[in-house]
Amino acid sequence: MKIKKIGQILFCFYKNNEQLYSLTKRTIGLGMLLSRLLNERYKSKPIEFLNLMFLDEESYENDQRKIKGYNAIAGPAMSYYGVLDIEMYLQLAEEDKNALIWKMACEYIIKTAENHSNKDLVDACKYAYETGVSLNYCTDLQGISSELILFGKVIKSEIVFRFEDEKVTAFLILRNEDKVVFDKPLHKTDADVGAFFYVFKEIVSVGNIILIKGPKNASIFPMTVTISAEDLMG
Structure with missing residues (x-):
């Protein structure tokens, strides 16, 4: 199993010195994408937590303890205090919000890495930035997968x-032969429920019924999904 060198990345937003946690929840997928891409290249000392702060000017004016541009890598954690016009940000279309936060987050990481002589992190972040742009900031996260036999056909299944x-x-x-023939929601929860990404343990077929397994103490499992031959035609 590949060891991850970059852990959780959180984007923290403040307006008038008040934390806007709803914006953090809305960008959790973007933070997870950035962490995955950094892990594809970064090989140096592990950084378990990256807290990137997006504060408006009033937040700095009202709290002298906060310093614009402050950055640090202390033990397993990294932090950076940046400036964001929250009112302007809220007016943007969703794709423009993603592009702006992605650009600023990568700039913050690169500046911090340069200040702490971590060239490996600089290079990994430049790669992550370009790759994220090419993916159009798609935050879809692949979970478990397996091959099933349904109606005599080999079908690839996955949780996304x-x-x-x-x-x-x-x-x-x-x-079915690399063509998506079935794409249906199973369960929804808050984006900050970290355990949700690990509760899906196995996908199996029993006859022509799909059974999705998870922890015995989780009420949503086991899940059963009934499939028809027509479903597999796409």
Whole structure:
């Protein structure tokens, strides 16, 4: 199993010195995407937590303890205090919000890495930035997968997590010869419920019924999904 060198990335927003946690929840998927892409290249000392702060000017004026541009890598944690016009940000279309936060977050990480002589992190972040742009900031997260036999056909199955607003939904995806033939939601929860991304343990077929397994103490399991031969035609 590949060891992750970059852990959780959180974007924290403040307006008039008041934390806007709803904006953090809306960007959890973006933070997870950035962490995944950084892990594809970063090989140096682990950084378990990256807290990137987006504060408006009033937040700095009202709290002298907060310093614009302050950055640090202390033990397993990294932090950066940046400036964001929250009112302007809220007026943007969703894709423009993603592009702005992505650009600023990568700039923050690169500045911090340069200040602490971490060239590996600089290079990994430049790669992550370009890759995220090419993916159009798609935050879909692939979970478990397996091959099933349904109606005599070999069908590839997978769980995919998709983010929307402050929520995340787990979808069951079925592919017949690499063509998506089934794409349906299974369960939705708040985006900041970290355990949700690990509760789906196994996808199996019993006859022509799909059974999705998870922890015995989780009330949503086991999940059963009935499939028809027509479903597999796409």
